[in-house]
Amino acid sequence: MPTLVLDRRAVRELLDMGEVIAAVEQAFRDLGQGKAKLPPKSYVAVPDGDFRAMPAALPGAAGLKWVNVHPGNAARGLPTVMGVMVLNDPATGYPLALLDATDLTAFRTGATAAIASKYLARRDARTLGIIGAGRQAYSQIEAHRLLFDITSVLVYDLDPDNAGKLVAAFPDLTAKVSTLEAAAGADIVCTLTPSRRPYLKRAWLRPGAHVNAVGADAEGNEELEPAVLKEARVIVDDVTQAGAAGEINVPVAQGLFSKSDIYATLAELVTGAKQGRGDDADITVFDATGVAIEDVAVASVLYKKAMERGEYPSLDLLGF
Secondary structure (H helix, E strand, O other): OOEEEEOHHHHHHHOOHHHHHHHHHHHHHHHHOOOOEOOOOEEEEEOOEEEEEEEEEEOOEEEEEEEEEOHHHHHHOOOOEEEEEEEEOOOOOOEEEEEEOHHHHHHHHHHHHHHHHHHHOOOOOOEEEEEOOOHHHHHHHHHHHHHOOOOEEEEEOOOHHHHHHHHHOOOOOOEEEOOHHHHHOOOEEEEOOOOOOOOEOHHHOOOOOEEEEOOOOOOOOOOEOHHHHHHOEEEEOOHHHHHHHOOOHHHHHOOOOOHHHOOEEHHHHHHOOOOOOOOOOOOEEEEOOOOHHHHHHHHHHHHHHHHHHOOOOEEOOOOO
16 A cells, blocks of 8 residues: 655645645534544754644544644744644555645635634624734635635834835735734734744734634644733634644743633634634634644645645555
């Protein structure tokens, strides 16, 4: 039995944001219906960054993503986040595929945030604020434009050149480099930085704003001032991960927020167990730590597409 090998070029060819959104939303539905297995993410710290082992199982698919986060990689000409995915047949355990997970991670993260926006943002949301113009920012825009009629994208980055490059990548959208405060005043705000000091102020958020807090995914990271969380309806992808390493981790450690203050999980919204916003004035926050069901769901889609095309290499990895 061959093990399919999908390198970064192959993954890029196979990725389609619409398909990724559908697969990730179904994965959260499976989780909410008790059909998925999602053990805790395991962190391994090293001097220059960390590694994360992320296993999960869905109906018909199981797998593990081994991913790094090395903030200093830009100076080395490497992505901050890289990953390798192993996709297995849950019936036999056989490794079906080895995949580069760098772009897979970017796509599924953007897709998950857009799904959260689907359930939490105002229906008339038209403006998108992007804070942090790294690789993840591109997939946030790609995903949100599929689910919303985005009329304006406001981009802020500490490096104006990065913000300018992001704006230039979307010539068909009304996008511009903006101030931090202006980007925070959009209908949907995506925070995408590794900050360890909160910078997004409650006073900047308009009534009815939705915030996707994506950047904080390790202990000590924090992008939103605690007042935002205290006044918002907070939704998480995973309660345990959010409390340990998500946007809420620092406020929880400081006693400024409690896991009992969490309104719902994304799986509860997708299955309809809980509703999204209460009214059009609510501030909502999605604390996105990234969970492995997203990776397994997308890897399964890519594997099936690759097998249908029949043009990608394979290995006789185990020799059976």
